[in-house]
Amino acid sequence: MSNDTIRRYDGPAGGWGALRSVARHLSEQKIAVSGAKTLLRANQPDGFDCPGCAWPDRDHTSTFEFCENGAKAVAAEATKFRAGPELFARYSVAQLSEYSDHWLEQQGRLTTPMRLDAASGHYVPVQWDEAFALIARHLNALPSPDEAIFYTSGRTSNEAAFLYQLFVREYGTNNFPDCSNMCHESSGTAMKKQIGVGKGTVSLHDFEHADGILIFGQNPGTNHPRMLGELREAAKRGAKIASFNPLRERGLERFADPQDKLQMATNGSTAISSDYFQLKIGGDLAAVKGMIKHVLERDIEATGDGGASLLDQEFIARHTTGFDAFAADVLAEPWEVIVEESGLDEPTIRRAGELYLSCERVIACWGMGITQHKHSVATINMLVNLLLLRGNLGREGAGACPVRGHSNVQGDRTMMIYEKPPAAFLDRIQQVFGFEPPREEGFDTVGAIEAMIDGRAKVFFGMGGNFAIATPDTEATARGLRRCDLTVHVATKLNRSHLVHGRDALILPCLGRTEIDLQAGGPQGVTVEDSMSMVHLSSGINPPASDALLSEPAIVARLAHATLGARSKIDWLGLIEDYDRIRDAIAMTFDDFHEFNARVRVPGGFRLPNTAAQRTWVNPAGKAVFVPCPVPTDNPIHRARRTHGGQIVFTLATTRSHDQYNTTIYGLDDRYRGVFGERRVLFANADDIAALGMQAGDWVDLESICEDGVRRQAPRFLLVAYNIPRGCLAAYYPETNPLVPLSSFADESRTPTSKSVPVIVTPHLAAGAQMPRQRDIPAAIVR
Known part of the structure; x- marks a missing residue:
């Protein structure tokens, strides 16, 4: 080292x-x-x-x-580098596979449609019409449309996503795995049944009025740096900010705003968290239930002495159901279980509960540190339960705030990139466009991988993203993709998924968000929906990286035209001449998008309505639902520790470095955690390192303890002593995605359990460990 x-x-x-x-x-x-x-x-x-x-x-x-x-x-x-035909002529797919994800990213923008030449093992240029014809032949040759999978990345615009789902449903399937399945599916699943809407209920305006902000399982300093500006302003005006996170993260501790001239001139900074609760990985459900237990016990105390209730009794009576059963469940949960499973002692949990009681308006924020566990849906139910106790939903300065990742992941779901579309939406599609859409539910991400592995799916089409390594169980995913007759990826830059291909394979280069999109009707803009339901226009300003690039809406429309031909009831090529036509079609399909073209041209756009924010509960109960959730004491982590009593079983959470976004590796540093030039690192408590008989700086191998009998290993990680609770580990993805079992996912939402993987740690190249292949740990080669 x-x-x-x-x-x-x-x-x-x-x-x-x-x-x-x-x-x-x-x-x-x-x-x-x-x-x-x-x-x-x-x-x-x-x-x-x-x-x-x-x-x-x-x-x-x-x-x-x-x-x-x-x-x-x-x-x-906007890079000046280009990954054109010359790159693919120089390197075969096998040779490209030897290089790191960082090196692939650094090759620059894709410029030309490419088709795999199986004989040479190289990608070679192909004309757009030929590419669309090849895809159409494969799709139309399938015995059933359900043998095709259509993946969507969160960067896809509303216009492209709407056309995509429309084409695929007219083609005949609801197979729409998307990145939501792997991140905030648990949020939508929990909130939809509990408060009738799967989106956050707050706006930025609410952050100006909150006097308490709770942050769970999130690292905004790396994943959402602009959020730190809101937290900084809240901290400066005296709001209490409590962070619940296993790792000490610099962005949750102190922030220096680059826009603050005085702070920059004096090297000053603002403290962010007033309280930092360093629970163990997966301990959030127990911790929040403990906070609620404290609140209920204090309320019993207060009302027993003749005082006013500490709960919002009027809100509970008018707007909720299930409180009595919920309260009984919480009060019956032993403190011993809460303490053991949260990793926090009782006085600390009570302090967190008292902090909640001291605030009149509370926002609860969370990220993927909450959503990627076996019990994620229950954890989010418990967070919403906490808010409901004191009426912290549907009023100024309070509410639920799941902080989503990619720029339009929420908009894509609004456009109904969803494998389980509601019947009312399908009815509207039939009314507006004149075809009968499929009614059967499609594959989510886990289901899509399983279907490719066992041969039920033969064509994979990826609208952006890096499916091969963004998904869990990397080897299983690769096995599934390689069984396909055709794999297609729409992308701006080269990534690992393009090298894990079916028997036929295409790479289709598209315009980026920063580039001018010129169609028959002139330059076009697209729309996106942010994490707080604001919809606004986005218009590129740079010349395209190549004259051969097509926009995502154009790729979808031309593919639909080639595949469906005369049997389609939609003028696909006419729609993309002017994207206002697409937005008019969206407005006819979704009532919330009425007068879409006019409203989106107002600077800043418009906010979609949120029924829960208006205290209207669109769920079977007609009210917000208190949901009892037992603290789990028999999950895969517990069982792994019982069956491997002779070895220390750790809980591993996969995480991002500061120089990456999702699976895109911009650089090799993680500045705030003090890591430079290396990605294969394992963050561990210093006492755990000693208990293993090792030292910081040693190289180790990881093996996950899975209940499906499959041995999953990830070799050669550098041990780094870090401020993290004992028994917990953290390491970057996608390097540790091979350890996440395909068979392990959250109850109800089926989100992979990437934040709670039971693993054992052994010295690198110990008996039984496999020597890593070069492509697993390639040297970083940068221009």
């Missing part, structure tokens, strides 16, 4: 480090001047929506509405 690989970072999140990082990434992509100009149009009324995260924009007239990771995303898209 180099002495420079692991070094302490004591600075705040943001600050000069963020500005230096932005400058470095612009320089690396050879766009120091043009990139800076592009960034000034990010998140502006006449510019483009950031292709990074889904956090809302505060001020559409500001000239500085981007963050460090948004700048990385823009730099990656």
